[in-house]
Amino acid sequence: MIVDFEQLQFVEVTRTFGRRRALNRVSLTANAGTITALLGHNGAGKSTLLSIAATLLEPTAGSIRYGDHEARTAGSALRSQIGMLGHDLYLYSELSAAENLRFFAKIYRLDRIERRIDAALQRAGLSERRDDQVAGFSRGMRQRLALERALIHEPRLLLLDEPFTGLDEAAREALRARLGGARAAGAIVLLTTHDTAAIESLTDAAVSLVEGQLQ
Amino acid sequence: MKKLFVPITVLAALMFAYAPFMILNAPYESTMGLVQKIFYFHAACGMAMFAAAFVSGIGSAAFLFGRKPSADRMAVAGAELTSIIGLIVLVTGPLWARKAWGVWWQWDARLTSTLVMWMIFNAYLLLRRYGGPGSDRLAAAVALFGMANVPFVYWSVNVWRTLHPKTSVIPSLQPGMRGPFWFCVAAFLLLFTVLLALRTELEKRRQQLDELYLAVEGD
Amino acid sequence: MNRVISKSGNRAIADSADKPAELDRPITGVPDSPITRFIRDVWLVCRKDLLIEARTREILYTTIFFAVACVLVFAFGFVREGRPVQDAAAGILWISIAFSGTLALGRAFERERQGETLRALLIAPIERPALYLGKLLGILILLAAVEALVVPLVALMFQAALFDHAALMLGLLIAGTVGFAAVGTLFAAMLVRARSRDVMLPVLLYPITVPVIIAGVRGTAALLMPEADEPMARAWLSMLVFFDVVFLTLALWTFEPVMTE
Numbered sequence: 001m002i003v004d005f006e007q008l009q010f011v012e013v014t015r016t017f018g019r020r021r022a023l024n025r026v027s028l029t030a031n032a033g034t035i036t037a038l039l040g041h042n043g044a045g046k047s048t049l050l051s052i053a054a055t056l057l058e059p060t061a062g063s064i065r066y067g068d069h070e071a072r073t074a075g076s077a078l079r080s081q082i083g084m085l086g087h088d089l090y091l092y093s094e095l096s097a098a099e100n101l102r103f104f105a106k107i108y109r110l111d112r113i114e115r116r117i118d119a120a121l122q123r124a125g126l127s128e129r130r131d132d133q134v135a136g137f138s139r140g141m142r143q144r145l146a147l148e149r150a151l152i153h154e155p156r157l158l159l160l161d162e163p164f165t166g167l168d169e170a171a172r173e174a175l176r177a178r179l180g181g182a183r184a185a186g187a188i189v190l191l192t193t194h195d196t197a198a199i200e201s202l203t204d205a206a207v208s209l210v211e212g213q214l215q
Numbered sequence: 216m217k218k219l220f221v222p223i224t225v226l227a228a229l230m231f232a233y234a235p236f237m238i239l240n241a242p243y244e245s246t247m248g249l250v251q252k253i254f255y256f257h258a259a260c261g262m263a264m265f266a267a268a269f270v271s272g273i274g275s276a277a278f279l280f281g282r283k284p285s286a287d288r289m290a291v292a293g294a295e296l297t298s299i300i301g302l303i304v305l306v307t308g309p310l311w312a313r314k315a316w317g318v319w320w321q322w323d324a325r326l327t328s329t330l331v332m333w334m335i336f337n338a339y340l341l342l343r344r345y346g347g348p349g350s351d352r353l354a355a356a357v358a359l360f361g362m363a364n365v366p367f368v369y370w371s372v373n374v375w376r377t378l379h380p381k382t383s384v385i386p387s388l389q390p391g392m393r394g395p396f397w398f399c400v401a402a403f404l405l406l407f408t409v410l411l412a413l414r415t416e417l418e419k420r421r422q423q424l425d426e427l428y429l430a431v432e433g434d
Numbered sequence: 435m436n437r438v439i440s441k442s443g444n445r446a447i448a449d450s451a452d453k454p455a456e457l458d459r460p461i462t463g464v465p466d467s468p469i470t471r472f473i474r475d476v477w478l479v480c481r482k483d484l485l486i487e488a489r490t491r492e493i494l495y496t497t498i499f500f501a502v503a504c505v506l507v508f509a510f511g512f513v514r515e516g517r518p519v520q521d522a523a524a525g526i527l528w529i530s531i532a533f534s535g536t537l538a539l540g541r542a543f544e545r546e547r548q549g550e551t552l553r554a555l556l557i558a559p560i561e562r563p564a565l566y567l568g569k570l571l572g573i574l575i576l577l578a579a580v581e582a583l584v585v586p587l588v589a590l591m592f593q594a595a596l597f598d599h600a601a602l603m604l605g606l607l608i609a610g611t612v613g614f615a616a617v618g619t620l621f622a623a624m625l626v627r628a629r630s631r632d633v634m635l636p637v638l639l640y641p642i643t644v645p646v647i648i649a650g651v652r653g654t655a656a657l658l659m660p661e662a663d664e665p666m667a668r669a670w671l672s673m674l675v676f677f678d679v680v681f682l683t684l685a686l687w688t689f690e691p692v693m694t695e
Contacts, residue, residue, distance in 0.1 A: 279688060335642060341637060342637075342638065345629060345630045345634070346628040347628050349628065349695050352692055352695070353624045353628060353692060355692075356624060357638055360642050363680060364644070367680075368644055368645050371644075371652075372648065374669070
């Protein structure tokens with residue numbers, strides 16, 4: 001079953017953890033070919049929102065629609081259209097750069113895997129380090145690799161949690177370009193940040209979360 | 216259900232008040248004498264304990280697969296009662312065993328599986344308490360596995376060794392003993408029902424309190 | 435646009451705005467049946483774990499060492515006047531397997547915690563049960579390696595004739611380890627994000643795997659008797675297999691709801 005969609009919709013989504021309300025009746029819509037920024041301080045609920053969009057968390061109330069699909073009914077096929085980059089980068093440090101990419105490419109059932117790996121490594125500027133263990137990479141190198149890993153299956157929905165943190169100017173520029181490319185290809189990009197300068201002129205929409213509520 | 220709280224509690228209290236008289240008048244068991252009379256409470260508690268564990272297991276399954284909060288409340292209440300009633304069973308048992316068989320403890324099927332089940336539900340409570348957020352789901356899985364586990368423990372220890380009077384002792388009870396026995400069982404099951412309902416209600420109030428808290432601070 | 439030389443000196447970064455024309459939205463490989471996909475996913479996860487382990491061999495070595503240390507410690511506890519207490523060998527063998535198995539499980543999932551790779555796997559389009567089975571298979575292979583060392587060691591140190599009835603002994607070991615690991619993998623996975631997970635795993639695991647220990651020990655002891663009681667050992671083996679079937683099914687069933695918060 002191939003699942004695809006043109007729109008991500010949050011309808012009155014609430015998520016509580018015991019006495020803590022992380023999200024309070026959040027509604028937002030993001031269309032294909034747009035980049036939406038989620039702004040807010042730490043603890044405002046940005047990561048929770050991303051986790052819910054990634055189907056890792058279930059909302060306490062409200063619903064999330066991926067086009068006509070819902071997470072529960074669409075099943076694992078939906079997840080092949082979702083890519084996520086978290087703060088912890090999701091890389092296996094004992095494996096090499098190429099091996100990390102290869103593993104995820106196979107998991108996402110891609111074709112022409114070796115060519116995609118080569119292209120991804122080239123984009124990340126890691127072609128010469130392809131067989132080196134990730135454990136030996138600098139933070140910047142890991143982030144570049146992690147971004148390529150998240151994008152290797154060219155997902156429809158791209159979720160990025162604080163992607164600009166700790167990047168130098170060159171890396172930021174590269175990331176901006178990469179995200180622009182993804183948008184041009186029709187992806188729905190949702191990223192969180194508390195650094196408004198980094199996303200200037202990149203985003204099509206920005207929403208602010210304050211204590212779980214949209215402003 | 217709430218309306219019945221008081222009448223059932225009163226009934227249970229009366230039954231417990233009357234129970235000692237029934238037990239006193241019951242015939243003496245031939246070999247064990249007076250000590251055997253612990254049996255009336257011990258075995259009745261055993262039944263209540265299994266009822267509690269059963270409730271907790273079913274509630275956990277309903278919570279895991281149906282996501283209903285009411286099921287989780289029942290599961291917690293059941294688990295706590297399993298722990299408490301289990302404690303009574305595991306204390307009265309050895310007290311009886313010491314006099315009847317000369318040892319405090321024996322590794323036979325009934326005792327061992329009861330002990331293991333008790334430990335599983337204590338582990339459940341520990342997990343809920345110390346496991347951090349999200350531990351209600353995890354604990355539900357533990358309860359479910361615990362329930363599935365009990366027949367295996369029972370069977371395996373049974374094959375290994377048996378000393379405990381088998382279940383068949385109940386039908387073969389002397390007629391004079393059956394009355395008091397079932398009376399005590401009824402008393403304990405009533406008590407169990409009341410405690411379960413109370414604890415579930417308490418859990419519900421706690422969740423309502425959380426919701427009120429959220430409502431006040433949210434908007 | 436300023437010319438930017440990144441730290442790696444690779445100018446390819448500045449060109450990343452254009453996607454290579456030939457790679458459009460990826461199509462997946464040849465569509466295959468759900469079952470083939472499932473088995474493939476199980477193998478992918480397992481292979482990844484084995485690959486990582488082969489690189490560092492950290493869990494393998496530490497678990498083996500721990501198992502050997504266990505056997506030694508128990509030996510001091512149970513050997514009297516230079517001769518082992520009867521039946522000690524069976525008990526010591528299975529307890530060492532249980533203890534070292536718990537350790538290996540904890541370490542294996544601790545690894546997934548770093549880099550939060552377990553999340554990446556949960557977001558991927560693999561079926562959750564396939565993820566569970568892949569991890570289970572990896573653990574089983576690891577424990578097989580550990581047991582390959584510990585069993586001869588115990589046979590040696592306790593003069594236990596563990597190899598006389600090799601087929602049954604192997605059956606008990608396999609069935610017992612599968613049962614233990616099936617429950618352990620589920621619990622270790624679900625505890626990854628819980629507090630106090632180090633102590634919670636044994637607290638939860640040991641009571642539930644009591645039947646496995648009983649069956650394993652009694653079955654092994656039956657084989658070690660002067661006149662080996664084979665029917666008894668077979669009975670214990672069948673119980674273990676039954677346990678495995680029930681609990682594997684239960685674990686596969688509950689893995690999804692338990693891993694979704």
